[in-house]
Amino acid sequence: MAVVFLGISLSERNQEKQAFKQQLQNNADIIRRSFSVAFKEQESQMLLLASFVAADPEIQELFKYGTQMVRVEGGAKGAGESSRLRQALLEEVEASWKQMQRDYNLRQLHFHLPPATSFLRVHQPGKYGDDLSDIRQIIVDSNRLQEPLSGFEIGRIYSGIRGIVPVWYTRQDGSKEHIGSLEAGTSVDSLLSNLAEFVDGDLAVLLNRTNIDGAVWSEYRTRAMEACDCYIEGQTDTKLESWLKSGAIQYPAVTDMKTSVTTLTQEQATYALVSFPLYDYQGVSKGPVGRVVTWQDITPAWQKHQQGIGQLELMLVGSYVLVQLLLLFLLLRLRTLMQGRIDQATSAAKSANAQLMSVLKDSPVVTYSLEMPANTLSYISPNCLELTGYCDRDILDTPDWWLEHTHPLDQHWLVADASPEPDSTRRLRYRLRHKSGSWLWLEDRSRLVALDDGSQVLHGALVDISAQQHAESALASSERTLRRAQTIGHVGSWEYQFADRIMTLSDEACHILGLGQSSDADYATFISRVHPEDRAQVENAWHEAVQGGDYDLEHRIVVNGEERWVRSIADFQHDDSGILLATGMVQDITRQKNREQELHKLATRDMLTGLANRRHFMQRMAQEQARTQRFGSPCGLLMIDLDHFKQVNDRFGHAAGDEALKLFARVSSAQLRNIDILGRIGGEEFALLLPGTDMDGAFILAERLRQAVEGARIEQYPDLKLTASVGVSVLTLDDSSSDAPLLRADRAVYQAKNTGRNRVVRSDQSQD
Structure with missing residues (x-):
């Protein structure tokens, strides 16, 4: 019986160790997947920022002429005119650069000439003209494929997460010319900081010394760590650096492709260390360029684990002395084990709940519950402090707080939707005053739920869309500016005399319609240029204008086999002799229409x-x-x-x-x-x-x-x-x-x- 008990005790001891080891491995897998997801989100954000800047027509034109002058003046840098255009491009993007630095922690904005020659480093304007083909494969590939690409790469000045997009110049005939590429980049610092809060630990990124020394200019290098033959690119705490310096840990080389999980005890604390490879844009084929290291304080769990092992060892000794009490001991041990499993499950549930509350606290989404029909706010999530500057009690204890802090011009939205239909979804956009006095744009999505007791509760979620709203306002402003510029652009005029049926056109109108200079034509000549599918629309508008209606429409014309979009506006009035006279303008809006179609394609x-x-x-x-x-x-x-x-x-x-x-x-x-x-x-x-x-x-x-x-x-x-x-x-x-x-x-x-x-x-x- 003692031998059987001894075998059971040894088996339990081994299972305890294996369970603890598996728990560490599962946690390592979660951390690595979380890093990968956050990394991809950063890549997408860099691509979006680069695309936003590259879509600006002014930037495209300055970049276009800058690349031409570099070729004309020779060399990788060009000369005087190239420098002037480079400075003009810098001034054009400076405002966007500063805003993206502030709002998105952008560290790099870089224009490249094919295949990979630096034209302008917005982050370091004095450094340009160098060839990056041998160290920046992502630039070479983007310019070769003329497609957006993203990934981690080491550059001359910084290492970080990059998003690079092709830059196109639209010619007057509507065709596109590839100029080069625009790259947006950020460091891993914000990524590490956000993940550190999520995993309840600290992180660091170590980069291979050979890769850094072969790419980064010497004046921008930090001091290498001899203990790991690497550079520390980013870290949320200096513990790892001190451990490496003191020799407390011997970590694998940063080029090791394996994921490692180990424990370390320092200063009466035990840490779980996880290390996995970091790949750059070229992926596994090139091998890792560094490693991501995380460490978490697991002292309570480690002590509990050691305590369990100590109890098992004590049972091994006691089994030889207490053979006579084996049955009772087994029953007590079974009870202890069951209670331990219950405690472990309870602890895991509490940990999961704490982690959930931590995620909700850091989430940008604020949830609330509103009791109907009294319109009484009964709950709002604690992260409202980050959104509004007010804690939840400040809001819940003040009647009509939400309506009072809503912008006066937007309050009617809340009042109009005060009684939604059951199970209906409500979606509002309005402004709310922050504690600092500034106005936030919020998107409010809610659903009315009927409870078993007959009462109704409106459950909703709030998201800060200020950046999106400002971007939409900026886009609307840009479109208004474009429309104003078009009114003083190339617009053709014409006049039609109904008495002799002669249409007199200006030079620009003739050019738009594909006629000879200063030609006289008739209505049949004009309507022959209209696209067959749009003729009925144009003729209906013409006849309605003759009867006193408005003549303002957009339609297509066909000139020398080419399809164009135009806007036609006319005023139909009788002259002093009573003869009907039509005076109008025609404007080529083909580029605007093409841009609208491209924007629709990008959006969908x-x-x-x-x-x-x-x-x-x-x-x-x-x-x-x-x-x-x-x-x-x-x-x-x-x-x-x-x-x-x-x-x-x-x-x-x-x-x-x-x-x-x-x-x-x-x-x-x-x-x-x-x-x-x-x-x-x-x-x-x-x-x-x-x-x-x-x-x-x-x-x-x-x-x-x-x-x-x-x-x-x-x-x-x-x-x-x-x-x-x-x-x-x-x-x-x-x-x-x-x-x-x-x-x-x-x-x-x-x-x-x-x-x-x-x-x-x-x-x-x-x-x-």
Whole structure:
């Protein structure tokens, strides 16, 4: 019996160690995934900022002429005129640069000439003209492919997260010319700080000394750490640096590709250390350029773990003395173990709850509950302090606080929607006064919920959209400026005398309509230039103007086989002799129309695949859902997830991953009708709407699409095989929102993943 008890005790001791080790490993996996997600968000933000600056026509024109003068004056830097244009470009972007530094911690804004020559470092204007081809592959690739790219890279001055986009110049004929590229970059400091709060620990980024010494100019290098033969790029605490200097830890080389998890005891505290590789833009093929290191104080958990081991060892000794009391000891031990498991589960639940509260505290979304119909605010989340400057008690204890702090011009929105319909969704935008006196723009989304006792509560969420609102206002202001500039631009005038039916045109009007200089024409000549599809609209407007209506419209014309957009405005009046006379203007607005179409494409399309982006897809899905609710027409919904896509990026690199996503988009689109809507709603997640298609039809299409994806190949990556797991659902009359069908389809995808991937699974329509 003693031997059996001894064996059980040893087994429990080993399980305790393995459980603790697995807990550390699980935590390491969470940290690494969190870092990866936050890193991707930073990349997307850099691409968005670079795209915002690169879209400015003034910046495009200055960059265009600057590149021309560098070629004319020779050398990588150019001469006098190049310097003048470079200075003008710097002054043009300076305001945006300062704002992005302040709002987004932007550290770098850099214009490049193909293939990778520095034209202007906004962050270091005196440093330009150097060739970066040998150290900045992302610049070479972006200029070669003329596509947006992002990733981590080491430069001449800084290392950090980069987003680089091509810069285009639009010629007068509407064609585009690739000038070069614009790069936005930031350090890892803000990323590390945000993650440190999330993981309840500290982080540091170590970079390979060889990579830094081979790329960064000597005057911008910090002192290298001899203990790890590396540079510390960023850290939220100096403990790791002191441990390395003192030799307390011997960390693997920063080029090691493995993830390591270990523990360290220093100054009566125990830390869990996690280290995993950091790859630059070129990915796994180049190998790591450094490592990300995190450490968390796990002293209480470690002491509890050691205490458990000590108890087990004590039992090993006591088993030889207390054989006679073995049965009683086993019962007591079982009780102790069960209580320990309960305590551990309780501790884990408390930890998870604390972590959830921490996330809610740092979340930009403030939630609230409003009791109806009294309009009494019964709850608001504590992070309202960060949003409004007021704590929750200040708001809850003051009646009508919210209405009093709402901008006077916006209060009518709150009053008008004071009694929403049950289960209806309310979405408002209004201004709220911050404690500092400034005005915040808020987006308020809420839903009225009926409780079992008959009362009603309005649950809502508030988001600060001040930056978005200011951006929209800036865009509206830019459009107004463009319209004013167009009114003093090349605008043609004309006059039509109804008595002799002669139309006299100015030189610019003749140029726009493709006629000879200062020509006289008639109405038939003018209408012949109008696009066949727009002639009825123009003639109707002409006849209505003759009867006293307004003549102000936009339409297309065809000149020498080229389609143009024009705006025509005219005033129809009788002269002193009573003869009707029309005086008007015609303006070429082709570039404006093309820009509107490009902006619409940018707003509704995914930049990489060309498919509908998540926002546009959800809008189309809401339309199809409304059609289903109104007419009962069927609509299939597919959720598609590319299998093992992370392994594609890890094995072949992010460039191959991007090609795989574009291949999927092409192959899938070839299987679809014009009315089908395919959108990218996540990294490797796609959704497909099939109007007029029931469950069986959607399943057949899903299987055909799956087979097409499985058989597709990328020429430059012959070993890359792509498969997809597909979940099939349909929109129903019972769906009150888009969430229900998406959830059913997502569950089906999850089932496909769990049953082997590369398959199609129907959703259970009874589950919501």
